[in-house]
Amino acid sequence: MSTTTVTRPGAKIRPSGVGARGNGSHDDGRFPGGGGPPSGPGRSGGGDEFHPEKYRIAVWVIVVGVVMLFVALSSAYLFRSAWQPLDGPSDWTPLWRPRVLWLNTAIIIASSVTLEVARRFLKREKYLFFNRWMSMTALLGLGFLAGQFMAWRQFVGQGIYLRTNPHSSYFYLLTSLHALHLLGGLVALSYVTVRGLRFNFGVRQDAAVQATSIYWHFMDALWVFLFVLLFFWR
Amino acid sequence: MAETADAIHHHEAPRGFIRKYIFSLDHKVIGIQYWLLALVAALVGMTLSVLMRLQLAYPNQEFGFLKWIFPNAAANGTISPELYLSLMTMHGTIMVFFVLTTAPQGGFGNYILPIQIGAADMAFPRLNMLSFWTTFLAFVVMVLAFFAETGVIGPIGGWTGYPPLSALGEIAGPGEGTAVMLWIISIALFCIGSLLGALNFITTMLNMRTRGMTLTRLPLTCWAWFTTAVLALLSFPVLLSAGILLLLEHLAGTSFFIPANSIVNGKLLTDRSGGSPILWQHLFWFFGHPEVYIAIVPGMGLTSQVLSTFARKPIFGYRVMIYAIFAIGLLGFFVWGHHMFISGMAPMTATVFSLVTLVIGVPSAIKTFNWLGTMWGARIRFTAAMLFAIGFVSLFVSGGITGLFLGQTSLDLHLHDTYFVAGHFHMIMGVAAIFGMFAGTYYWLPKMFGRMMNETLGKIHFWCTFIGVNCIFIPFHIMGIMGAPRRYSLHWNPVTGEGLQYLQTMGPLTKFASYAAFFTAAAQIIFFANLIYSMFKGPKASENPWEATTLEWVIPSPPPHDNFGGHEPTVYRGPYEYSVPGAPKDYCMQTDPEPSESPESEH
Numbered sequence: 001m002s003t004t005t006v007t008r009p010g011a012k013i014r015p016s017g018v019g020a021r022g023n024g025s026h027d028d029g030r031f032p033g034g035g036g037p038p039s040g041p042g043r044s045g046g047g048d049e050f051h052p053e054k055y056r057i058a059v060w061v062i063v064v065g066v067v068m069l070f071v072a073l074s075s076a077y078l079f080r081s082a083w084q085p086l087d088g089p090s091d092w093t094p095l096w097r098p099r100v101l102w103l104n105t106a107i108i109i110a111s112s113v114t115l116e117v118a119r120r121f122l123k124r125e126k127y128l129f130f131n132r133w134m135s136m137t138a139l140l141g142l143g144f145l146a147g148q149f150m151a152w153r154q155f156v157g158q159g160i161y162l163r164t165n166p167h168s169s170y171f172y173l174l175t176s177l178h179a180l181h182l183l184g185g186l187v188a189l190s191y192v193t194v195r196g197l198r199f200n201f202g203v204r205q206d207a208a209v210q211a212t213s214i215y216w217h218f219m220d221a222l223w224v225f226l227f228v229l230l231f232f233w234r
Numbered sequence: 235m236a237e238t239a240d241a242i243h244h245h246e247a248p249r250g251f252i253r254k255y256i257f258s259l260d261h262k263v264i265g266i267q268y269w270l271l272a273l274v275a276a277l278v279g280m281t282l283s284v285l286m287r288l289q290l291a292y293p294n295q296e297f298g299f300l301k302w303i304f305p306n307a308a309a310n311g312t313i314s315p316e317l318y319l320s321l322m323t324m325h326g327t328i329m330v331f332f333v334l335t336t337a338p339q340g341g342f343g344n345y346i347l348p349i350q351i352g353a354a355d356m357a358f359p360r361l362n363m364l365s366f367w368t369t370f371l372a373f374v375v376m377v378l379a380f381f382a383e384t385g386v387i388g389p390i391g392g393w394t395g396y397p398p399l400s401a402l403g404e405i406a407g408p409g410e411g412t413a414v415m416l417w418i419i420s421i422a423l424f425c426i427g428s429l430l431g432a433l434n435f436i437t438t439m440l441n442m443r444t445r446g447m448t449l450t451r452l453p454l455t456c457w458a459w460f461t462t463a464v465l466a467l468l469s470f471p472v473l474l475s476a477g478i479l480l481l482l483e484h485l486a487g488t489s490f491f492i493p494a495n496s497i498v499n500g501k502l503l504t505d506r507s508g509g510s511p512i513l514w515q516h517l518f519w520f521f522g523h524p525e526v527y528i529a530i531v532p533g534m535g536l537t538s539q540v541l542s543t544f545a546r547k548p549i550f551g552y553r554v555m556i557y558a559i560f561a562i563g564l565l566g567f568f569v570w571g572h573h574m575f576i577s578g579m580a581p582m583t584a585t586v587f588s589l590v591t592l593v594i595g596v597p598s599a600i601k602t603f604n605w606l607g608t609m610w611g612a613r614i615r616f617t618a619a620m621l622f623a624i625g626f627v628s629l630f631v632s633g634g635i636t637g638l639f640l641g642q643t644s645l646d647l648h649l650h651d652t653y654f655v656a657g658h659f660h661m662i663m664g665v666a667a668i669f670g671m672f673a674g675t676y677y678w679l680p681k682m683f684g685r686m687m688n689e690t691l692g693k694i695h696f697w698c699t700f701i702g703v704n705c706i707f708i709p710f711h712i713m714g715i716m717g718a719p720r721r722y723s724l725h726w727n728p729v730t731g732e733g734l735q736y737l738q739t740m741g742p743l744t745k746f747a748s749y750a751a752f753f754t755a756a757a758q759i760i761f762f763a764n765l766i767y768s769m770f771k772g773p774k775a776s777e778n779p780w781e782a783t784t785l786e787w788v789i790p791s792p793p794p795h796d797n798f799g800g801h802e803p804t805v806y807r808g809p810y811e812y813s814v815p816g817a818p819k820d821y822c823m824q825t826d827p828e829p830s831e832s833p834e835s836e837h
Contacts, residue, residue, distance in 0.1 A: 053441050054441040054442075058357070058437045061432070061467060064467060065429055065432075065467050065470075068468050068472055069475050072471065072476070073475050076513055079510075080510070083508075091494070091507060091508045162482070162486045173482070177478075
C-alpha cells in the first residue's frame, strides 16, 4: 500500500512532541512565518534601514540616566549643606562666587541659542548658514569649558582644593562631572559640525543634529541648575 | 558611520574567529558571552559560599586543603574572621552583580529579546559589544581584588560596602586598602556596562519591533526585560555616584562619608571632617532595592512564559501581568528606607517606608495568583524548565512572605542583620532568580545551541536543588529568630567555648544547613555535566521543540546570523495562544494569520 501525503496549502506540519526533530520546514530556505520579503516604503529588509527614531530615543534615555546621576549628588549636596551637628554650629563654609561663572552661564545659554538658529537653517536647507552657526556653537562650547577651567584655576590659586571643605568638595565634583558630560556633547557637536563643513547632509545628518541638540540643551539646563544650586541655594 | 557597518553586518556573518566569537556584534554571541561570564561567576560565588558554610559547621577547624587554596590568607589552614568576611563580601558582590544582574538580563535578554520582537539585532550592536566588554573588564578587576592584599581575599565590608569602614583605607584593617579600591572600580565599571545595556534594551524594544508586534502582543519576557532596563537606567547612576564619592574618599581624601573626629583602630583621625556614613546608605539602597528587582523581574517574565508554554494555556491576566510588573518596579524606588530602619530614622518616615513596602505585596500577589491561575486545571507537561518555573513560584512565595515580616518596623528592629534577613533575600533574590536562570537554560538551550538537554538529569537536578535550598535557607529563618547575627564567622565554638553563649544550642541547625549547602553545591555537578554534554552531544533540537508560540520558535535552532534571514516576520496574534478553541492544533504561532481570514473557521 502506498502512502500518500496530502499537504493542504497553507497548513504547515509542525514538529510535535518534546524534543522532536522538526520536519525542517526551513530547509527550503524559507522561514516559516516570515511574511515573505519585506515590503513597503523605507523597509529594505534585514533591519539595515536607517531609523532616525532610535537616536532620538537613545538620547532621551541618556538624558534620564544623567539626570539620575545628578539627582543623587544634588540631594546629597542639599542634605549636607543643611546638616548641623547636634553639639555645635554648622561646619558649612560657603565658597565665594567666581565672576567667570556668570560669563560661562551666558556663554552656554548663547550656545543653545546659536544651536537652535543652526537647526532652523538646516530645516530650511540653508547649509552655509547652518555651518556658520553650528561652528559658532561648537566654539562657544569650547569657550564654556575653558571658562570652567579658569574658575577651577582661581580656586586652586587661593588654595581651595577638592578636600578643603564640604562646599569645595561638592563644587569640584559637580562641576567636573558636568564638564565630563559636556565633553561628550562637545564631541557630538564637533561631529555634526565637521560633517556639515564637508557638506554631508541628509537624513543621517538631520538625526545627528537633532540628537546632539537635545543633549546640548540638556547640558545647558543642567549647568544653570547646578549654578543656582551651588551658589544661590540657602 | 556606524550604520554602514551595521548594514554589512546584517547581511553576512563575519568570518574570522575574533570577529565572530570574541568582539562580535551579533546579539546572540554577546548574549552567550554574558551567559558564560555569569556561569563562571556563579561557580566562583558558589565555591566561596561552600567555604563559608565549612567554617560555620566546623568553627576554626584546620583543613589542609585551605593552605593549598589560600597560601597566604589561610596559611595555618583555618579561616580567620577577616578571611571569612572577605569570602562573604566577594560571594555577595559576585553573585549579585555578575550572576543575578548579568545572566537574566545580559544573557537571556540579549539573546532572546531581539528575536522575540522580530528584529535582526539590537538597536546599537557596537554599544552592545562595548557593554559586554565593560562588564567583562569589571569582572577582571573584581578578580584582581582577590589577590590585592595579604590575609584576606578582597574587601571585608560586605557587598553593601558600608563606610566609614570602606572609605578609610588601610588604617581600617585588612582588605580596606587596595582591595576595596579595586572593588569600587569594578562596581563603577559594572554600572557603566549596565547603563549601556539598558540604553540598548529600551531603544530596541521601543523602536525595533516588527510588523504587527504591538505592545500588547509582546511576550511577557520582553516586558520584564524592558522593566528591568528601566530600573537599571534609573538606579545604576545612583550607585555610580556613590561609587565616585567613595573613590574620592580614597584618592582625594575628601569627607563625604567619614564623620569628624573618628577613632579608627585606636587612632584619632583629624584630617577628615563632617561626612555622614548614612549618606552612603541612602545612595546605596536607592540603588540596592531596585537592584533586587533587576535580579528577579526577568525571572518573573521567564516564569510566565514557561508556565504558559507547558500548561498549554494562555497566561492568566496578560495585561494585569504587565501592570503588576511595572507597579513592582515603580514601588521599588520608594522603599529603600526599609533597609535602614535601625540606622536612625524619624518614626513617621519609617512608617511610610514600611507601608509602601507592604504595598508591594499587592502586585506580587497578583502575579502569584495569575501564575497559579495559569496552571489551574491545566494538563501540565512537567519538563525540567517547567519544574524550575514552578519552583520559582514556590520560592517567590516563601521568600516574599518573609519580606512582609521584615517590612514591619518593629519586627525589623529584632530581625535586622540576623540570619532571618540572609534567609529572606537568599530565598527570593538569590535562589528564586537562579531558578529563573535554570528554567531559562533548560527552556532556551535548544534554541541557543540547537541541542536538547537531558530531561531526566534535569528533573533530578531540580529535585536535589529544590529540596537542598529549602534545607539551607529555612533553618536560616529559625536561626535569625534565635538572634544569630549575620556576617559572623563563628556563633559558638563548642570546643573552645568562644562565641555567643545564647546560641550554643544552634550548633546542630548550623551543621544541618551546611550539609544541605554541600549537598546542593554537589548537585550542581549534575547540571554542569548535563549542560556541557548537551551543548556538544545532545540530541538535535527542532525549531520548536516545546511547541511554543513566540517568534524565537519560528526560526531554526540555532538561529542564523541575522535571525530571520533578511525577512521580516509579521505578527498576527498575542504571545500565548494555547488551546485556542477551533484551532487545528493546540497552539497558534504568533505568525499564524488570524483564523477569521479563512471563511470556514468562522462560527
